[in-house]
Amino acid sequence: MPDVRNCRRCGRMYNYLGGPPICIDCKNADEEVFKKIKAYLYEFPGATLSQVALDCDVSVEKIKMFLREGRLEITDGANIILECEKCGKSIKTGRFCTECQSQLQHDISGTVGKPEKEEKKPGVGMRYLNKNFQ
Numbered sequence: 731m732p733d734v735r736n737c738r739r740c741g742r743m744y745n746y747l748g749g750p751p752i753c754i755d756c757k758n759a760d761e762e763v764f765k766k767i768k769a770y771l772y773e774f775p776g777a778t779l780s781q782v783a784l785d786c787d788v789s790v791e792k793i794k795m796f797l798r799e800g801r802l803e804i805t806d807g808a809n810i811i812l813e814c815e816k817c818g819k820s821i822k823t824g825r826f827c828t829e830c831q832s833q834l835q836h837d838i839s840g841t842v843g844k845p846e847k848e849e850k851k852p853g854v855g856m857r858y859l860n861k862n863f864q
C-alpha cells in the first residue's frame with residue numbers, strides 16, 4: 731500500500747517516500763531555493779538573515795523554515811531569530827532548545843538524553859549545515 735499523504739506545503743495528495751512531508755514539486759522548488767542559499771552562504775559565510783533574504787530573493791519565512799528544519803544554522807554571535815517552541819528561549823536551529831530537546835528525548839525514551847556538545851563556530855550569521863538531508 732502506498733503511503734498517500736497531503737503535502738504540508740501545497741495540500742496536494744502525494745505518495746510519501748520519506749523525508750519532509752511535502753510533495754516532489756514543493757521539494758524540488760525548495761531544493762532550488764536551498765541551493766541558492768547554500769551557495770550564497772558558502773561565498774558569504776556569516777551573512778545575516780535579511781542579507782540572505784535580499785540577495786537570494788527568498789522570503790525570511792522560507793529561511794526560517796530551513797532553520798527550523800535544521801538545514802541551516804545561525805552561528806554564534808548572530809542575531810537570534812528563532813525561539814524554542816516549548817519554553818520560548820532563543821535558539822539557533824531546529825525547534826527546541828537543548829534543554830527541551832533532551833527533556834523531550836527523556837520523555838520519549840525514558841532515559842536522560844545528554845545535550846549534544848556544541849562545537850565552537852567562527853564568525854556570525856548563518857552557515858550551511860553539511861548534513862545529508864532528504
Ligand SMILES: [Zn+2]
Nearest residue numbers: 737740753756
Ligand atoms: Zn506540495
Ligand SMILES: [Zn+2]
Nearest residue numbers: 814817827830
Ligand atoms: Zn526550550
